[in-house]
Amino acid sequence: MSEKGTDLQDMPELVIVSGMSGAGRTEAMHAFEDLGYFCVDNLPSSLIVNLLELTGMPGQPDGHRRLAVVCDARNRDFFSSLAAELEKLKAQGIDYRILFLDAADEKLIARYKSSRRRHPLCADGGSIAQGIERERALLSDVRHAASQVIDTTDLLPPQLRAEIRELFAPGQEKSGLSVTVYSFGFKHGAPLDADLVMDVRFLPNPYYDPQLRPLTGLDKQVRDFVLYRPETEEFEKRWRALLDCVMPGYVAEGKQQLAIAIGCTGGQHRSVALAESTGDYLKAKGYRVSLAHRDLTLAEGAGGQVVAAPAAQA
Known part of the structure; x- marks a missing residue:
């Protein structure tokens, strides 16, 4: 039972998606949506338990519910509490998997240059490389705790989707x-x-x-x-x-x-x-x-x- 009395058997299957900015989180969420997951992007980690207890979440035809949430460094104030929230999930007996998406620094820099978007950790005017360095330090514990790590350095979007299907829906392609x-x-x-x-x-x-x-x-x-x-x-x-x-x-x-x-x-x-x-x-x-x-x-x-x-x- 959770603190609010929700039966564990009613909890959806939970995947927490994290990783480096530019490593393919958006493509990953599209893949999870295609697999029937209810997806939430940029969720404050403190709200994961609350989201799990929602009763109106869509489910599969067999009644099974799947939830994928992105928790990353875009919201640093909330992200710092992720470790504590994961401990809460463990204490309540709620299973989860962490998918961490990574890529080589030079590839991340190239992707940001091609997209012309600002890196989320460069708000103070630092370079993309400095933002990547800060993000790696912030995400090091999450990467270490990840159930699966996918290196997207040399992956095309269809290949990333295929890897996610193989990891999270084997045999259901x-x-x-x-x-x-x-x-x-x-x-x-x-x-x-x-x-x-x-x-x-x-x-x-x-x-x-x-x-x-x-x-x-x-x-x-x-x-x-x-x-x-x-x-x-x-x-x-x-x-x-x-x-x-x-x-x-x-x-x-x-x-x-x-x-x-x-x-x-x-x-x-x-x-x-x-x-x-x-x-x-x-x-x-x-x-x-x-x-x-x-x-x-x-x-x-x-x-x-x-x-x-x-x-x-x-």
Whole structure:
């Protein structure tokens, strides 16, 4: 129990991010946000316990809460109490991890020169090098206490994000990418938000079968017509090979949202069946997938507006 009586089992998983100014704290916070952490930047260390006891903090779908806070030398008056606050957390039995980001002095100087920002410890008019020296002295105890230290001297932003995912969400790389697969009809307009667009109008069209015309790609008869043909089987083999090639690349780059649009003429038959098949394939590969059929249930509403089918979340 904490001093205010909060159950420890209700406490969020806590990561304290610290390190040298210019070493990548902002990029790190973006990475933690992508992993589902509730993030607070430049938090006075004296408020960590209070933040932990907030009840309205967003959580994961499984109810688990994760919190990442940046405590650094920008606020020197509050930062000096960090060690004491960490002792309080230990005394209350609250687990935490400290991630310290570092880089070589010459790299930090180069980054500040390129950004043209003032170093936080150069308020008195000192040089960037003097500010870095002061900051290293101020952060020495925190660096020593850190659970993980990442040297960002030679890291690009995607590489830093990848290291954070490996440290704090091992085996969950794919879950960080939200994939939407949707069908559409070219006659209703090409999609504007898709990252990948696949045109399947070259496949035989069920529309020309009077018995299949009133059905959609969600009906078994249409799915069988579309999917179990030699030309479709050959297409899907090559389409899935392409997905197997590009999807890991999107994950490695830290992409968080990916839209895959599959289009036929009207968005009723072929594109629907193949969007469903593609979504099933990606789910089986471990990706977090939602399905939508943009033009499946087109109907003229008030003012002639198009009403589309809702998305199905996986």
